[in-house]
Amino acid sequence: MEEQLIFAWAMIFCIAIAPVYGECYSKTVTPSSKVEKVTNLHFFLHDTLSGENPSAVLVARANLTRKDHSPVPFGSLFAIDDPLRVGTEPTSKIIGNAQGLYLSSSQDASKFTIVLYADFAFTTGKFKGSSFSIFSRNPVTEAKREVAIVGGRGRFRMARGFAHIKTSYFNATTGDAILDYKVTLYHY
Ligand SMILES: *[C@@H]1O[C@H](CO)[C@@H](O)[C@H](O)[C@H]1NC(C)=O
Ligand SMILES: *[C@@H]1O[C@H](CO)[C@@H](O)[C@H](O)[C@H]1NC(C)=O
Helix, strand or coil, X not given: CHHHHHHHHHHHHHHHHHHHHCCCCCCCCCCXXXXXXXXXXXXXXXXXXXXXXXXXXXXXXXXXXXXXXXXXXXXXXXXXXXXXXXXXXXXXXXXXXXXXXXXXXXXXXXXXXXEEEEEEEECCHHHECCEEEEEEEECCCCCEEEEEEEEEEHHHCCCEEEEEEEEEEECCCCCCEEEEEEEEEEEC
16 A cells, blocks of 8 residues: 555656656657658559458347348448459459458448448558558448548558548449559658
8 A cells, every 4th residue: 555655656756757857757859850751552452242262251240230131231340351452353463451340330221331440551562561550431332432541550650641432343232342542641
């Protein structure tokens, strides 16, 4: 008890003096004035739910929606490992992959919307080993939509930006889709 009290007082003391002396744990410096860069990327995400080897798999869904027979009913959560390709053909070159989750988030089936939580990584070219993160609503039925990019790794460290997505192909029976991504990234 006594030790805890001393610790608590020590913490308060540290917090109180940190801005002045910076001895305890905090250090704030002015970053070197690096110039911000803008990178534009264009690729196609192939999201396949059907077949023997899907790149998107259902990992959870609400039992209450069991009467909804659409491929992606409200409340269903998919895990993805979708290839990023240079073209719409299923054989075109793979340049990376998007790994993460998406959740069917609209109760109104006519406004089919997902929330996408995914890391888009590159496996070839000058951005090999780098990735950016999308955490955004994606109103899938709109012809052209924008999603938010909230961070990145490697060459895309501290990235933020947006992606414009268009649907190149969608099969409403299977849920399979090919999506045209035009990405604008601001990073250092
Ligand atoms: C889903 O709901 C039905 C009807 O209430 C019930 O019979 C069934 O056991 C439920 N399934 C699961 C996995 O909870
Ligand atoms: C959608 O997928 C089903 C099942 O694979 C197939 O029979 C149908 O032709 C496809 N539709 C389109 C528009 O590609």
